[in-house]
Each structure stands twice: as C-alpha cells, then as structure tokens.
Amino acid sequence: MKRNLRVLQRMIAAEVAQQSIYRGAWVIFMLANICTPIISLLIWRTALANGARLPVDQRYITTYFVLLGFATMATSSWMAGFLANDIRLGKLSSWMIRPASLLIGFVANNLSEKFLKLFALVPMIGLVWWIFRDSMNVPAGAGRWALFFVTLALGAILVFTIDILIAAFAFWMDDVSALVQARVIIGSVLSGSVVPLALMPEWSRGFIDYQPYRYTVSFPVEIVAGNLSGSELLTGLGVQLGYVVAVGLLARVVWAAGIRAYSAVGA
Amino acid sequence: MTHSHAISALDLTKTYTFHQQRAGLGGALKSLVKRKYETRLAVDRVSFTIDPGEVVGLLGPNGAGKTTTLKMLSGLLYKTSGELEVLGYTPSDRKPDYLRRIALVMGQKTMLWWDVPAMESLLLHKEMYGLSTPEFERNVAELAELLDVQDLLNVQVRKTSLGERMKLELMAALVHGPEILFLDEPTIGLDVVAKARVRTFLAEVNRLRGTTILITSHDMDDIEALCSRVMIIDHGRLQFDGALDELVRTAQPRKLVRATYATAVDASRLTGVSSVEVSGLTVRLEADRERTSDVLEQLTRLGPLVDLDVADADVEDIMRDLFERRGEAS
Numbered sequence: 001m002k003r004n005l006r007v008l009q010r011m012i013a014a015e016v017a018q019q020s021i022y023r024g025a026w027v028i029f030m031l032a033n034i035c036t037p038i039i040s041l042l043i044w045r046t047a048l049a050n051g052a053r054l055p056v057d058q059r060y061i062t063t064y065f066v067l068l069g070f071a072t073m074a075t076s077s078w079m080a081g082f083l084a085n086d087i088r089l090g091k092l093s094s095w096m097i098r099p100a101s102l103l104i105g106f107v108a109n110n111l112s113e114k115f116l117k118l119f120a121l122v123p124m125i126g127l128v129w130w131i132f133r134d135s136m137n138v139p140a141g142a143g144r145w146a147l148f149f150v151t152l153a154l155g156a157i158l159v160f161t162i163d164i165l166i167a168a169f170a171f172w173m174d175d176v177s178a179l180v181q182a183r184v185i186i187g188s189v190l191s192g193s194v195v196p197l198a199l200m201p202e203w204s205r206g207f208i209d210y211q212p213y214r215y216t217v218s219f220p221v222e223i224v225a226g227n228l229s230g231s232e233l234l235t236g237l238g239v240q241l242g243y244v245v246a247v248g249l250l251a252r253v254v255w256a257a258g259i260r261a262y263s264a265v266g267a
Numbered sequence: 268m269t270h271s272h273a274i275s276a277l278d279l280t281k282t283y284t285f286h287q288q289r290a291g292l293g294g295a296l297k298s299l300v301k302r303k304y305e306t307r308l309a310v311d312r313v314s315f316t317i318d319p320g321e322v323v324g325l326l327g328p329n330g331a332g333k334t335t336t337l338k339m340l341s342g343l344l345y346k347t348s349g350e351l352e353v354l355g356y357t358p359s360d361r362k363p364d365y366l367r368r369i370a371l372v373m374g375q376k377t378m379l380w381w382d383v384p385a386m387e388s389l390l391l392h393k394e395m396y397g398l399s400t401p402e403f404e405r406n407v408a409e410l411a412e413l414l415d416v417q418d419l420l421n422v423q424v425r426k427t428s429l430g431e432r433m434k435l436e437l438m439a440a441l442v443h444g445p446e447i448l449f450l451d452e453p454t455i456g457l458d459v460v461a462k463a464r465v466r467t468f469l470a471e472v473n474r475l476r477g478t479t480i481l482i483t484s485h486d487m488d489d490i491e492a493l494c495s496r497v498m499i500i501d502h503g504r505l506q507f508d509g510a511l512d513e514l515v516r517t518a519q520p521r522k523l524v525r526a527t528y529a530t531a532v533d534a535s536r537l538t539g540v541s542s543v544e545v546s547g548l549t550v551r552l553e554a555d556r557e558r559t560s561d562v563l564e565q566l567t568r569l570g571p572l573v574d575l576d577v578a579d580a581d582v583e584d585i586m587r588d589l590f591e592r593r594g595e596a597s
Contacts, residue, residue, distance in 0.1 A: 006394045014380065014387045021382075093343050094378045097371045099363035100395045263283065264343040 007100050011108035012115075019116055030120040034069035038128060040194075041065035056198045056226075063137045063225035064196050066128050071217045072193050073117055075155040079106045080163040080180045084170035093264045103164065110160065137225055144223055147233065151220040154240050158247060159187075159216050165251040171258030192218030198226070212247070215240040273447055273479045274317040274340060278349035281310040281335050309335040311503035312349065319446070322473050322480040324494035324511075328590045332503040333483045334451055340481065341371040341449045354446060367396055370440035374452035377424075377432070378439050384421045385435040389442055396443035403442070410438045413468050430461030437465065441472060448472070450482040454489055466492040487586060501590065518585045521553040524562060525576040532570035537562070548573075 044061045048054060054061070083106060086092045095102045129136070139145060166183055170176045188194055190213035197218045200208045208214065219236050222228055228236065286302040310332040317323055325333045338344040339351060342358035342365065351358060356365040372378075379388045393403045411417045414434040419427055427435065433453065440448065450469070454462040470493055472478050484490060490497060490511065497514055499507040507514055521541070527549045534543050534550045539558045544551040550569075554562040559577065566575065 003394065003397060007391065010391050010394050014383050014391070017387075018380075018382045091376070093338075093371075093373065094376050096343055096361065097341055097366060097369070098378075098392075098395055099366040260345050262344070264338050 003099075004101050004104060008104055008108055011105060012112045015108050015112035016115065019112060023116070023120075026117050026120045030069075030073070030117055030124060033073055033117075033121065034124050034128070036193075037065040037068040037072075040068075041132075054199060056196065059135055059137045060198070060225050061196065062132050062135045064198075064221055066125065066132060066136060067221045067224060068193065068217070070121060070125055071152060071155075071221050072191075073121055074114060074152045075159050075216050075220075076114075077110060077156070077159045077163045079110065079160065080167045080183065081177065082106070083164070083167035084176045084180065087167065087170040087258070087262070088174070090264050092262065096259075096262075096264075107160075110156075139224055147237070148220050148223050151215070151223060151237065151240060154244055155216040155220055158212065158240070158244050161244065161247045161251050162187075162212075165247065165254055168251065168254045168258045171261045187213050187216065190214065191216045192221070198222075210239060212243045215243055271318075272316040272352075273319045273321070273354060274315075274481070275352045276316070276336075276340075276349065277314050277351075278312040279310055279314070279336070279339065279346055279351050280308070280312055280348045281332075281339060281344065282347045283307045283309055308503050310339070310500075313500065313503070313505045314349075315498060315505060315508055317479060317481065319479050320473070320477045321496060322469075322482070322494050324490040324497040325481060325483045325500065326490065326497055326586065327483075327500040331500045333500045336500065337371070337449050337451055337481065337483055341369060342366070343371075367443060368445055369447045369449065370443070370445040371449040372436055372440045372451065372453055374433070374450075374455035377436060379424045379432070379435055381425050382423060385416075385424055385427075385439065386420045388424075388439050389420070392439060392442050398443060406442050406444060407438075410441055413471055414438055415464070430457050430464075433457060433461065433465060434468070437468065441478075444476065445478065447479045447481070450480065450484075452484055453482065454484065454486055462486065462488070469493055499589070512579075515579050515585060516556065518589055519579065520556055522556055522559050523578050524552050524554055524559075524566070525574075525578075526550045526566045526569075526572060527574040528569070529571040529573050534569070536569065537565050 041062060044054075044065070045058060048058050048061065056064075083103075092102060095105065101107075162183065166176060166179050169179060173179075190197075190208075190211055192214065197208050197214055215236070219240060222236075223233065284304055284306050286304050313332075313336060325336065327333045335344065339346050340353055340358055342361045345359045354365065354368055356362055358365065379385055380391075389403075389407060392398075393400075398406070407420075411420060414437065416431065416434050416438060419431055419435060424432065424435065437453070448469075453469075454465055457465065466489060469480060469482075473480055473493075480493070482489065482493060494511060496509065497507070497511050498505060499514070507517075524540075529548070531548060532550065534545050534552075537543065537552065540552045540554050540562055542551075542553045550566070552562070563575070563577070566572065
C-alpha cells in the first residue's frame with residue numbers, strides 16, 4: 001500500500017508534467033463542461049420566470065447548475081474505453097509484470113488531469129457564481145461544504161469503480177464500446193447531469209432516489225443546493241458508501257476472474 | 268520440483284478457447300446467432316528445468332508455443348494444467364516478491380513512458396521495486412555505461428530511435444537487478460550494430476550478475492551469441508532440449524568443407540564425401556564428422572591448396588530445415 005502510494009505520487013508528478021503541455025485543451029474542455037449546465041440554468045430560470053410550477057425554487061435551480069460543472073468534472077472517469085483497449089490489445093502485460101497495482105496508471109492520469117482542469121474550471125465557476133450570487137443557496141456552516149467534498153470524493157470512486165467493472169468485460173468480450181457508451185448515456189441522465197433529479201416525475205421517485213448514479217453527481221450537489229434534512233443526509237451518505245463498497249467488491253471479483261482469462265495478446 | 272532450479276516445469280500445458288467466424292456478412296450474421304467454439308492446445312505437456320545463471324534459447328516457428336510458455340513463466344498467463352515453479356513461486360500468483368525478482372522484455376511492447384524522458388520511468392521503477400537511492404544510482408550508472416545510453420536518459424522516449432529505445436527498455440527491465448530475465452524477441456527490427464550491442468550487453472549482464480536468461484528469438488545470431496542451451500518447441504511440444512552444438516550435430520551430422528586450389532584439380536578422386544561441387548578452382552563438399560580428418564588429408568593431396576575452410580552448417584539453415592521437415596511430417 002505504502003509503495004503503491006509512492007508510485008502514485010511519482011506518476012502523478014510525471015503525468016502533470018506531461019499533460020501541462022496541453023493547457024489550451026483543458027480550457028476548451030472546461031468551457032464545454034460548463035456550457036451545458038449554464039444553458040440549462042438559463043432555460044429553467046426562464047421557465048420559472050414564465051410561471052412554470054416546479055417542485056424546486058429558483059435558488060435551488062441556480063445553485064444546482066452553477067455547481068454541476070464542478071461536480072461532473074470532479075467525479076468523472078474516462079478510463080473504461082482505454083482500459084478495455086489495453087486488455088484487448090495485451091497492453092496490460094507491461095503492468096502485470098511489475099510489482100504495483102495494475103490500475104495505478106489510470107488513477108494517476110485521472111487525478112492529474114482533474115488537478116490541471118481545476119485551474120481552468122474554478123475561475124469560470126467563480127465568474128458564473130458572481131453573476132448569480134444573489135439567487136444562490138449558500139450553506140452557512142462549513143459542515144455541508146465538508147460533506148459536499150466528501151461525497152464528491154466518494155462519487156468519484158464510485159464512477160471509477162463502475163468503469164473498472166465495465167472495462168473488465170473486455171477480458172471476455174471483443175468490444176465493450178457499446179457498454180461504455182451506454183454507461184455514459186444512462187449515467188448522464190440518472191446522475192442528474194442533464195436534468196436535476198428533483199424534477200423527475202413523482203412516480204419515479206423511489207427508483208431515482210436510490211439508484212447508484214444519483215450518488216455520483218446529484219447527491220453531492222443536493223447537499224449544497226437543497227434542503228436535505230439531517231436524516232436524509234445520513235441515509236444518502238449510507239447508501240453512497242454502500243454502493244462504493246458493493247460495486248468495489250463486484251469489480252474486484254470480476255477483475256480477478258478476468259485476469260485468469262487474460263490472453264496477453266501479441267506480447 | 269526442487270528450489271535449486273531457477274525454473275521447473277512439469278507437463279506444463281496451456282489451451283486457448285476461441286470462436287471461429289467465417290469471413291463476410293453471412294459469417295458475421297451467423298456468428299450472431301450461433302458461435303462455434305474451438306479449443307487450441309498451445310503448449311502440450313512441456314517439462315524442463317533451468318538452473319540459475321543459465322542462458323537458454325527458446326526456439327520454434329511462429330505459433331509453436333514459445334511465447335505462450337514465456338507468458339506462463341512470467342505470470343501473465345495461467346497454466347491449464349501441469350506444474351510450474353519459478354524461483355520457488357507459482358508465477359500466476361504474481362506475488363510482489365516474485366515480480367521483484369524477474370523481468371520481462373517484449374520486443375514489441377514498451378514499459379517506458381512515451382512522452383517523458385526514460386529517467387522518469389526509471390524513477391518510477393525505483394519506487395515500484397523499493398530501491399534505495401544509492402542502489403538505484405549505482406545500477407543506473409552501471410547499466411547506462413554498459414549500454415552506452417548516458418546521453419539518452421533525459422531525452423523524451425518518443426524521440427529516440429528503435430535501437431536506442433530497446434536499450435532503454437533493457438535498462439528499465441534490469442534496474443532492479445532481477446534474477447531471471449525473460450526476453451521475447453529483444454532484437455526484432457534492430458539494425459546489425461544495435462543487435463550486436465544488445466547481445467554483448469546481455470552476455471555481460473549474465474557474466475557480471477549471474478542473471479538467468481530465457482530468450483525467444485527468430486534471429487539465430489542471437490541464439491549463437493548468447494545461448495549454450497536451446498529448447499525447441501513445435502506444435503506446443505518440446506522437441507529438443509540440449510546444447511546448441513549437440514543440436515547442430517544431431518540435425519546436421521556432416522561438416523561443410525571448402526577447398527581452393529592454385530590449379531584445377533580432379534575432385535572425382537575423392538572418396539567418402541557427398542554433395543561435391545566444383546566451381547573454377549574451388550571444391551565444395553560435405554563429409555561425415557568422423558571422416559573429416561581423412562577427407563582433409565585427401566584434399567591436401569589433391570593439388571596445391573590455397574585456402575581451406577571447414578564449418579558446421581549455418582544454424583539458421585539447420586533450424587529452417589528442421590521446421591520444414593516437421594511441418595511436412597505433421
């Protein structure tokens with residue numbers, strides 16, 4: 001574990017050095033990342049201004065969409081396709097013969113890219129925040145903010161673990177790109193990245209509240225934007241932790257079985 | 268199985284299961300509904316032992332099972348059956364202590380980070396293998412000198428030539444001082460100068476560090492330069508295991524003799540020889556090993572000798588003949 005952390009630290013440093021070459025790309029990525037929530041925000045605010053009756057108010061909608069860009073970036077993972085490719089083409093072999101976690105390169109890549117994206121994203125969110133500062137919910141105490149960051153971290157682990165699980169199917173399947181694409185589409189809707197889950201129909205409430213994707217993006221944002229009670233917070237945190245452990249265990253089992261089936265193509 | 272051997276394999280077997288699909292749209296549609304699965308025996312009850320410090324060549328035609336064997340030995344693949352022990356470990360367990368004692372270099376795969384200098388990858392290996400700073404610096408200095416890559420360590424890997432990259436790959440693989448080095452086609456694609464450098468380096472590593480080396484290569488010069496022992500795998504079976512010169516003697520029991528004379532000679536007077544060819548003032552023939560001295564005596568009496576050359580058949584030719592014969596027999 002200690003050795004893996006030292007390796008991770010070294011890899012993150014190298015990844016940051018390597019990726020800082022593409023600083024222009026990060027600005028464009030983050031502009032795209034923040035554009036969709038801002039457009040959604042303007043549409044929903046217009047709807048509210050024209051008398052639309054929604055189960056949430058304007059302050060909720062505004063806070064939700066201002067924070068959404070940050071939450072989706074912080075919890076995102078783009079690993080599944082790359083990892084599946086490494087499995088399919090036998091590139092995993094060069095990691096398997098070294099005494100470190102096979103996924104450490106992907107963790108380093110994820111963390112270093114997010115670190116660099118922060119430099120582009122935070123000023124953009126700061127600007128939007130300043131523009132809409134009078135119509136946002138800002139929790140008074142530090143507790144909710146702390147919980148926001150903890151649940152974001154857990155959400156990031158959950159998304160990353162789901163990606164491992166999907167990529168692991170490449171040990172048996174020739175192509176998992178359809179699975180990866182399905183995960184992206186389903187995830188963007190069910191995580192609340194397209195429409196706030198609070199606006200989903202009443203009949204879907206039970207499913208929407210307890211499905212795993214809520215805990216990847218929506219739940220952390222709801223902690224700041226909404227008025228979740230103490231018990232709702234605790235229940236949500238418990239469900240999120242449960243998903244992290246359950247998906248983690250499942251990914252571990254599938255991955256271990258996959259390694260046994262690995263054919264190390266082309267090496 | 269005994270731990271005094273570096274590697275022990277007993278009836279080592281590996282099978283692959285794959286589905287067959289006919290070419291074209293029809294085949295693709297048919298495979299959507301019904302797939303025909305087949306099992307292929309890649310390695311078939313192979314048994315051998317390798318002692319510490321040995322340099323062994325694993326030879327065979329494409330698809331013979333040599334790379335699959337190497338993958339099982341290095342822990343990349345699970346065996347289907349049989350017993351396998353490397354340095355007292357079961358390779359497929361991939362225990363960190365085991366992985367710290369071996370290295371695998373694949374001629375067509377890279378361990379180096381492409382966009383950063385090789386030193387970054389070496390520093391990564393320092394952490395992975397838990398090397399102390401003095402140990403790391405000593406190993407880097409020694410390997411860089413042996414490979415003559417001191418000036419390349421801080422150059423982006425993508426900007427190095429293929430030969431330079433292979434030298435850096437070898438350096439990355441050996442920086443932790445592995446006891447066993449598995450090499451899969453380490454000189455593939457390299458020019459003659461780079462190949463010679465890699466061979467000299469590997470021989471030095473074996474001599475200085477006592478590293479056990481198991482190498483697969485299609486380049487017989489690699490095998491001749493490095494290996495005292497060869498194992499030939501064909502159709503998944505171990506067909507030969509012994510010294511290289513023993514292989515030459517077994518496969519080609521005749522010596523090749525070439526004699527050049529100052530004047531024309533009558534080669535028909537020679538006895539106990541075969542495949543006699545006369546070209547101008549040069550006579551080429553084959554002679555049984557046991558009769559070589561008698562044939563040489565005859566050649567000296569035949570006329571005024573200018574040059575005389577006695578050689579074994581080229582190993583590459585022997586291997587080609589061997590594989591072709593087996594291919595026809597199967």
